[in-house]
Amino acid sequence: MKILLIALGALSFAIGTIAIWIPGLPTTGFYVLTTILWSKSSKRLDNWLHQNKYYQRYVTEAVFDRKLSLKGRVLIYLVTASMMAIPFFKTDMLWLKYVLPLTSLTQIISMECYYRGYLWRNGIPFTNVRDK
Incomplete structure (x- = not known):
């Protein structure tokens, strides 16, 4: 096994x-x-x-300890928004032109709510990791 x-x-x-x-x-x-x-x-x-140093930096600190800086979060938002902009400007599908910005906005709202402590104050659900 x-x-x-x-x-x-x-x-x-x-x-x-x-x-x-x-x-x-x-x-x-x-x-x-x-x-x-x-x-x-x-x-x-x-x-x-x-x-592993990458696990410590990108998972433990950024996710479990909520230590991802505002600058780091903004960089994530800009990269994902720019990736979503490619199909936004390339497509003629009207529904997709509504879904892509809403998806990007949902990501920003959910991540900011998590990092500001509005969601899951006592750790992440379904894990054994709890806030210190």
Whole structure:
């Protein structure tokens, strides 16, 4: 079972990495799946993941400790809005011209509510991590 979980994790990591260059294929979902599979495969991989400097910086500090700066959040908003602007200006579908800005606005509102403490004051649901 351990080898199967590691192999499936490697496969999802490879797909997630390839997805960086393929528009429309989600990268994050495959990386989250990789994390889950590798963490479940062995305690050693789980410990390595949690001690990894990138996990510490981008997951523990940014998500669990809510220490992502306003500058960092604005950068995320600008990058995602610019990516959504490409299909917005390329399409003739009216419904998509309404959905894309609403999606971007929803992202901004939800992230700001989370970082300002309006959502999940006692940690993130379904995790064992709690605010300090």
